[in-house]
Amino acid sequence: xxxxxxxxxxxxxxxxxxxxxxxxxxxYDFNCExxxxxxxxxxxxxxxxxxxILLDMKLADESxxxxxxxxxxxLPHCKIILLTGFASISTxxxxxxxxxxxxxxxxxxxxxxxxxINSTLQENESIRAINIDNDAETLSTEQxxxxxxxxxxKVNNGNISATARQLSMHRxxxxxxxxxxxxx
Numbered sequence: 001x002x003x004x005x006x007x008x009x010x011x012x013x014x015x016x017x018x019x020x021x022x023x024x025x026x027x028y029d030f031n032c033e034x035x036x037x038x039x040x041x042x043x044x045x046x047x048x049x050x051x052x053i054l055l056d057m058k059l060a061d062e063s064x065x066x067x068x069x070x071x072x073x074x075l076p077h078c079k080i081i082l083l084t085g086f087a088s089i090s091t092x093x094x095x096x097x098x099x100x101x102x103x104x105x106x107x108x109x110x111x112x113x114x115x116x117i118n119s120t121l122q123e124n125e126s127i128r129a130i131n132i133d134n135d136a137e138t139l140s141t142e143q144x145x146x147x148x149x150x151x152x153x154k155v156n157n158g159n160i161s162a163t164a165r166q167l168s169m170h171r172x173x174x175x176x177x178x179x180x181x182x183x184x
Contacts, residue, residue, distance in 0.1 A: 005029040006121075011041040011067065012083070013059045015108075021054065024110045029032060036060075038067050045074055047059040052117055055100070057091065065094055079121060083108065086183035090121040107147035139172035142182040 008030040012018035015036070022032040033048050035041035037059055045053070053071060057064040064082060071080060080104075082095045087105035095103050102116050149167065156162040160178075164171040 002163050005031050007048050008032045009035060009041065009044055009048055009053045010057065011035045011038075011064065012056040013037065014056070021113075024113075028114060038062055040072070041067060042070060045071055045078075049075065051121070052079045052081065054113075055080055055082050057082055057095070058086065065091070065098060068095065068100050072117055076087040078161060079117070081116060085148065085155075106151065139164040145177070149174070153178075 002021050006029065008025060009020045010021050010032060012021070012034065015034075016056075018034045018036075021031075025032055025146070027114060031048075033044050033050070035044045041053075041055075044050075053075075055064045055067060055071070059067075064084075068080060069079065080100045081102045081104060082100045083086050083104050084091065085106040087103075091104040102119075103117060104113070133183040149163070152166055153160075153163045154165065160174060161171055168176065
């Protein structure tokens, strides 16, 4: 592990998404670990003593919001960034009140995630800033929309009608969007 690397804990029940995040962040000298539930998150937090925690708001049958206070008391100087596929103002307010340092909606591109981590870490001057490449993976609006639709579709177990209702769009509009997958 390079001496300038930062410890990062990804608390995410979606294994594929967590692996993607970790693969992206290891390119920027992060030492990444992955936890899939609250028990594993607390154990790894004690072991790893992360500088940054990326915490999913919805962990299977648990809420990531319930993990913020225990993590904050365990690691008072750690930066906690809540990630969610179901962003709302009320959950953002709740997360910040509970002790999260930032709140981001999924899907998230690498450049935005690194900028958020960087701005959160700059509050602590003893930690170096992360260099953000201009080449970092930036998603287009179509790609972000496609990924969000896929997440909501997954939550609704592939039910097009339920997904369309949740996204506040007509079912046929959703079907047309699903047929036009953007290049990733």
